[in-house]
Amino acid sequence: AQRVTQPEKLLSVFKGAPVELKCNYSYSGSPELFWYVQYSRQRLQLLLRHISRESIKGFTADLNKGETSFHLKKPFAQEEDSAMYYCALSGGYNKLIFGAGTRLAVHP
Amino acid sequence: DAMVIQNPRYQVTQFGKPVTLSCSQTLNHNVMYWYQQKSSQAPKLLFHYYDKDFNNEADTPDNFQSRRPNTSFCFLDIRSPGLGDAAMYLCATSSQGTASTDTQYFGPGTRLTVL
Numbered sequence: 001a002q003r004v005t006q007p008e009k010l011l012s013v014f015k016g017a018p019v020e021l022k023c024n025y026s027y028s029g030s031p032e033l034f035w036y037v038q039y040s041r042q043r044l045q046l047l048l049r050h051i052s053r054e055s056i057k058g059f060t061a062d063l064n065k066g067e068t069s070f071h072l073k074k075p076f077a078q079e080e081d082s083a084m085y086y087c088a089l090s091g092g093y094n095k096l097i098f099g100a101g102t103r104l105a106v107h108p
Numbered sequence: 109d110a111m112v113i114q115n116p117r118y119q120v121t122q123f124g125k126p127v128t129l130s131c132s133q134t135l136n137h138n139v140m141y142w143y144q145q146k147s148s149q150a151p152k153l154l155f156h157y158y159d160k161d162f163n164n165e166a167d168t169p170d171n172f173q174s175r176r177p178n179t180s181f182c183f184l185d186i187r188s189p190g191l192g193d194a195a196m197y198l199c200a201t202s203s204q205g206t207a208s209t210d211t212q213y214f215g216p217g218t219r220l221t222v223l
Contacts, residue, residue, distance in 0.1 A: 098150035
């Protein structure tokens with residue numbers, strides 16, 4: 001079964017601290033994975049996709065097929081990073097299977 | 109310059125009374141999706157249209173229907189809403205539905221309350 005698991009509902013850190021939001025997936029085949037973000041009072045939007053191997057707003061995510069993980073990392077959190085983060089897996093036709101989300105709270 | 113628009117933003121309906129949620133897009137994208145998101149849960153895909161081709165998810169209840177009269181508009185019809193259908197409904201679009209190159213653009217959502 002295709003599934004995305006985000007084990008933490010809430011991650012609370014101080015400004016300047018490193019951040020790692022965990023994501024594990026279950027998928028038979030070559031997965032396409034994404035991180036979506038929803039800032040307060042804004043719509044859900046794409047943060048990054050694994051195939052691009054890019055850094056967006058200082059965030060990176062590496063696909064680890066052995067551990068079936070796609071954790072999102074940032075070395076120094078900023079207050080403006082506070083948001084809801086969703087890991088998602090593509091199930092074809094870009095049909096997204098989302099995790100339940102992790103709320104990141106960055107405190108001053 | 110909103111690209112995916114959902115109306116209304118908040119909808120209240122009565123148990124069993126049919127309700128329609130609306131989504132429109134200015135991106136001229138081929139694919140439109142409807143997701144249901146219940147409180148503290150992941151968004152869950154209900155169905156999608158690739159152009160005029162309707163694709164229902166296997167576990168989407170029959171109570172949920174959709175219409176796409178043209179490229180720009182897509183509607184979600186709930187024939188007989190139950191209390192369990194109270195949720196945020198998200199509309200999204202993508203250009204071709206190819207995950208590696210496409211981005212899904214989401215609307216702001218419609219929050220449905222069932223009394």
